[in-house]
Amino acid sequence: MDQNKLYEIEFKKNDGTVMNLAGFRDKTLLIVNTASKCGFTPQYKGLEALYKKYAARGLVVLGFPCDQFAHQEPGSDADILQFCQINFGVTFPLMAKIEVNGPGAHPLFAELRKRTGGLLGNSIKWNFTKFLISPGATVIKRYAPSVEPEKLEKDIEELLASTPAGSSK
Numbered sequence: 001m002d003q004n005k006l007y008e009i010e011f012k013k014n015d016g017t018v019m020n021l022a023g024f025r026d027k028t029l030l031i032v033n034t035a036s037k038c039g040f041t042p043q044y045k046g047l048e049a050l051y052k053k054y055a056a057r058g059l060v061v062l063g064f065p066c067d068q069f070a071h072q073e074p075g076s077d078a079d080i081l082q083f084c085q086i087n088f089g090v091t092f093p094l095m096a097k098i099e100v101n102g103p104g105a106h107p108l109f110a111e112l113r114k115r116t117g118g119l120l121g122n123s124i125k126w127n128f129t130k131f132l133i134s135p136g137a138t139v140i141k142r143y144a145p146s147v148e149p150e151k152l153e154k155d156i157e158e159l160l161a162s163t164p165a166g167s168s169k
Contacts, residue, residue, distance in 0.1 A: 006111055007137070008021075009107045011064075011108055014096055026058070027060045028134060028135060028160055030061045030133075030152070030156070031062050032047060033066040034063045034066065035066060036075060040127055040128040043148065046148055048090050049149070049150070062092065065077070065095070068100060101124055130145075130152065132155055141155060
């Protein structure tokens with residue numbers, strides 16, 4: 001799959017609206033599989049902080065709730081949205097719940113896994129695996145669930161500085 005195909009893969013927003021990444025082609029993306037009842041759930045706060053700090057410079061954070069790991073995302077899409085807004089003030093876009101591994105894996109995550117590998121080969125180890133994608137999808141970096149969002153700032157800064165939309169000049 002070429003780099004541009006990544007932008008054509010469709011998925012559903014939290015409200016059921018179908019979309020793809022085409023409108024974000026010139027943005028730096030941080031895509032995360034999330035869960036509300038996980039030890040890493042407090043990372044929502046850090047993800048929101050990154051979104052608020054860098055959105056004006058071209059960063060878009062996209063949360064993809066997933067219930068594949070120890071049933072840590074049992075709620076409906078509406079429940080997940082309410083939980084994230086009330087407990088962490090999340091304003092970045094949340095998508096409809098998906099699967100990230102196995103035969104039911106969403107094509108977006110299948111493609112991200114294929115392009116990045118990981119400790120478990122082509123699988124995602126746990127909730128809050130993060131994918132940082134440069135504009136044009138020329139660079140995709142993968143971060144383990146244990147990597148706090150704040151630790152991504154240097155890489156985010158580098159990607160934003162290397163693109164006209166992200167430069168602070």
